Amino acid sequence: MKKREKMLSLFLACTVPASMLLSGCGASKSDSGKIEIEMVQYKQEAVDVFRQLEEEFNRTHDDIHLTIDSPNDATTIMKTRFIREDYPDLLGIGGDINYSYFIDSGILADVSDYQGLAGINPGYVDILEGLEFVPTPGIYGVPYVANAAGILYNREMFRQHGWQIPTTWEELMTLCDSIKSEGVLPFYFGFKDTWTCLAPWNSLAVDLAPADVCQQVNAGKTVFADEYREVAEKIQKLVEYGEDGPFAYGYNDACTAFANGESAMFAIGSYAVPQIKSVNPDMDIDSFVTPGSSDPNGNTLNSGVDLQFCVTSACMDSGKKEAAYEVLDFLLADENVQMYLDDQNAVPCKSGDFTLAPNLDGMKQYIEEGKMADYQDHYYPSEMAVDAQIQTFLIEKDLDAFLAKFDTDWQRYNRDIIQMVADYNKQNGVQ
């Protein structure tokens, strides 16, 4: 008995100081007189590209040392670091509601004096501008790459059957009917994961509802019941051409099914291509813009900023602005952008002559013309769970209840923002 007791205290005596020692080591950092720039970026899947970029940057720069961190669950990590007031210098985040929150909290700095912004497609700068709750002077992010959502299709299968890319809603319906008549399933949805419900929803909404519908509602000018009725009707129609019981299968199941040729089309974004190709590496995938409108010219590409770089106020305050901009210059160099595009099937936000992934062929024209609008869910507060509400609607098929709930929930979850907008408008005399 004595022996065990001794062993125990021995073990304790060893482990506790060891753990203290270990944690002590982690905190200290090498200090070599270089300016340290730390970037945290949220695209975990792009970790390999960023590792290469980091090495390349440090090899070519003597005065600045760059560290790029691509943690898992980066958004939670960023938020917890903000609580500790431990700010990285650069952030790589998406153009979504978190970006709006970060601006509102004063975490991000104005980068409108950054030269590199001139080379960015102004459409994407506008998209970011639109994400601010109230117009805030300045620009808070440098758009890097975008993604595009619409309908992916199996090019091989389309060629075999002679099917054509539809340009209007009616053509899409005819196409679905003829696909079905040949014994092929038109769509695979995978609506068990609620977020996949948002993909067709978003790409229909950019065609059928005004791009600034959320701001209009916040300003009290319209209601969703009017703007989203057609969107809801059409997504319901689409589901009829999908797999039996779409609520049993998730995103991964849908990717696998589409990759194995179980369906001709898959209403999702370009971001799904790597997952599909992991199942079937040789598949020939292309995509087209969801034709929600009956007017071939009335359709819009659903594209949003997938990755943008922001400089934190803390970085600016510590006088590292020049170094941060130098890092941005490096990341935005044409060859580095191209490297990222090749790896991630992304759409560049920088204007220029880039090679796009073949799965974006059908959308190229829209990208070049800049005929695009942001994902509307980027304005939806995540706690409102619009994705789950759409799923509920598609299961219960009660259109009026869905739209009514959308409007009442919107008012409740956006109460503070609506108030903020009203105050701002009152102060600035905007009508």
Place this chain on the structure above:
Amino acid sequence: MNGKVKERYNMPVTILLICGLATIIFPLYMTIVIAFKQPSEMTNSIAGILSLPKTWSFSNFAEAMRVTDFWNSLRNSLLITGVTVVLSVVLHSMVGYAIGRNKAKSKWYNLAYLYIVSGMFVPFAILMMPLVKQTAQWGIANIVGVIICYVVFYMPMNLMLYAGYLVNIPVALEEAARVDGASTWTTYWKIIFPIMKPMHATVAVITALSVWNDVMTPLVIMSGSGMNTLPLAQMSFQTQFGTNYNLAFASYLLALLPLLIFYIVCQKQILNGVVNGAVK
């Protein structure tokens, strides 16, 4: 001889229990098969899920070890789990003894018992933000902070387990020692602590399992310290738009081995309870 053996073992129960194992083995079989397959072998059908992999290659395991930086993550996980378990067994059994022996008689100890046990029902989400801030302010936003948090989080449950176990340990045992002139402190370590061995094993197993599989605490407390635990590292198999189940499952199986060894060791201790029970 033969007849004697048959009398000893309850064969119908044994057979029933072996049949019941199917509910365990079947999901385990699926885990193993998926861990060995390639993503291209995963089809959406029964055959695709249940069939054996085309080749039994360990490439998934090698890749999973590379992605998770296995040995470093394993070391961190082992360190956190090991220290937490030891501290839990020592501290929680001690407080369990003090409170368990007194809560029936003393209002204060009963209050302390209810106070700590009720902590079991505080959702971690509400503590998370304040804890992140607090550990950073106190300079323990690292592995030490994580361990302290665990020791506190599992205290309610372990206290309940120890206090419950004490009910079946007669006070007479201590009184005998006291007559011999031993202090309460010595009595505890010499007599009660060893007697609670089956409960130590149970507590160690429960605590180790929860700590080993936990993601949230290290994620929020240690983020930015550059240290990964195994579950943290495993998150990289699931990104926003894609999950590699094959690599993930291979990695889960790897993470399972240390626990299995730990459990086999502890199981003997739990079995020893029979001997201690006879002491009564």
Place this chain on the structure above:
Amino acid sequence: MKHANDRKRTFMLMTIPVVALFFAFNTLPLIKGVIYSFTNFRGYGSYDWVGLRNYIDLFQDGRVGKSYLFTLKMAVAATIVTNVISLILALGLNSKIRFKSTLRGMYFVPNILGALVVGYIFNYFFTYIIPAIFHTTSILASSTWAWVGIVIVCAWQAIAMNTIIYISGLSTVPEDVYEAGSIDGATGWEKFRSLTFPLIIPFFSINMVLSGKNFLMVFDQIMALTKGGPAQSTESISFLIYNNGMAGGQFGFQSANAVLFFVIIVAFSVAQLQFTSSKEEQL
């Protein structure tokens, strides 16, 4: 007299530091959390005081109400299923069987697997295997039955740990109790009810509280199986608190939800603990 004082002092020395530690890392952050429940705090950045608005909203929010009902229904069902099966299993594993330690080891495996892995496995099971065998649709796709799927998965995993606790309880039951029972001619159910069960009541109450607690706070299994769907029918309280409070921007409101949840459960479990401990004393 000297002994009595020594005993008292030792007990206090054992208790006070640990209680202080508990206060610092549980109660202190909880108090801060309660304070946040009166704000519109997002988790970081600036915030405003909103008074009781969050609490008033709680009682008007249909989604919160639904999550309480779902969680309660699921927890009660899973607690019953888990405890009945694990008690039977523990009795079996504690009897004179062959391959005792191998069987005990095997039945413990579900607990070693993390909740997420188990969730993924059962996902395949419910989506592909069950429908193919019984020619039905997946129960996870039905807003009426998805909760049963979650009960099955939670129980499957929790049974292992409860069995262990029952086994360690059964091991404190001295052999001679049975022998005495056998002489009296007690058999089977009779023996269990009148001899074994009263002796393991402390373990029974521990298991009830433990499994009840785990199921009331169910989160991982939901994330892995249904993510709250279909049609928001499986959103548990912890799911809402975490998803909307931490990942979303509703930290203040969900803190209020957590406070309410905490108060309800504490009231409930204090009552239960008092009840079972009064029973223990009677024995």
